[in-house]
């Protein structure tokens with residue numbers, strides 16, 4: 496059963512000094528030169544807020560700059576193809592953000608401009624209450640609260656809130672808001688404090704402007720806040736990636752369906768591996784694979800995905816179903832496609848088109864059953880970055 500803390504007192508001194516302390520600190524020690532600062536253009540702010548969801552600032556900066564050099568206005572974004580947008584997002588992960596951004600740009604363009612209120616911003620795909628609050632605060636100077644993971648952590652620690660309900664936290668966030676003149680500094684201050692001082696592990700309390708009012712710090716109970724719900728275990732999945740080239744030096748790619756992992760992106764054809772499934776390959780390939788590249792371990796929120804890239808030469812006569820989701824691409828043309836990061840990292844190995852020179856394992860007498868068995872043993876190679 497959910498436990499409510501009921502410890503937040505809107506009349507307590509900490510409530511009154513919270514914003515003041517934070518703003519003084521932000522002006523002196525906060526960040527002021529990020530590429531998305533110094534503007535009140537809601538489009539520029541919106542793009543940054545979406546990119547920063549689940550992603551660190553230093554990762555976002557080059558993506559943000561490239562994205563805006565291609566899509567400088569909401570109209571250019573609306574008029575671009577989803578493929579172009581996904582291609583610019585390639586490697587940033589959480590691709591639903593890019594699809595929502597594109598769709599929302601079309602809606603904004605069709606409506607003749609950006610929504611002006613938090614409630615209206617929330618009607619756009621991919622914009623939740625916190626993102627809407629950030630856009631409204633930075634672009635319009637509205638007294639609107641934000642409540643991302645960092646802010647929740649700060650509020651729980653300062654006010655010693657154990658397992659607060661989401662709505663309770665929103666009430667705290669609303670109660671702390673300063674006047675509209677100071678709202679942009681305050682909102683940036685919360686973001687900066689969560690990134691620079693009130694870290695998830697080992698917060699830098701001795702340098703924190705809120706140390707004097709922070710209940711968790713004063714009672715030395717920081718580790719208790721926020722209480723962490725138990726994370727569900729990741730489902731483990733094994734798949735074989737089929738890297739098939741033809742006599743023209745092209746590779747077979749397949750666009751992923753519009754929903755699911757890597758939705759709408761291009762990847763190599765894949766097969767799910769299971770001890771219960773037969774080990775023969777699909778696609779009507781005639782012959783044995785010639786090379787196996789290093790396995791990839793890709794961690795998603797709910798899935799630990801092991802991918803085993805294996806290489807085939809297709810027979811000249813090989814014909815694939817007239818399925819528009821398939822296509823043959825040279826490695827140069829693949830560079831322009833919207834590819835998930837682990838797939839993009841395979842490209843340099845494809846350019847060494849002579850399989851005998853690849854660093855993968857040359858397959859000789861191993862039959863498919865042996866390969867199948869090997870693939871389903873635990874994998875130790877980490878081919879993916881974790882944030």
Ligand code: SF4
Pocket residue numbers: 649652653692693694698699700703704705706707709711712717
């Ligand atoms: S004093 Fe420490 S725990 Fe409290 S808000 Fe500051 S950094 Fe976070």
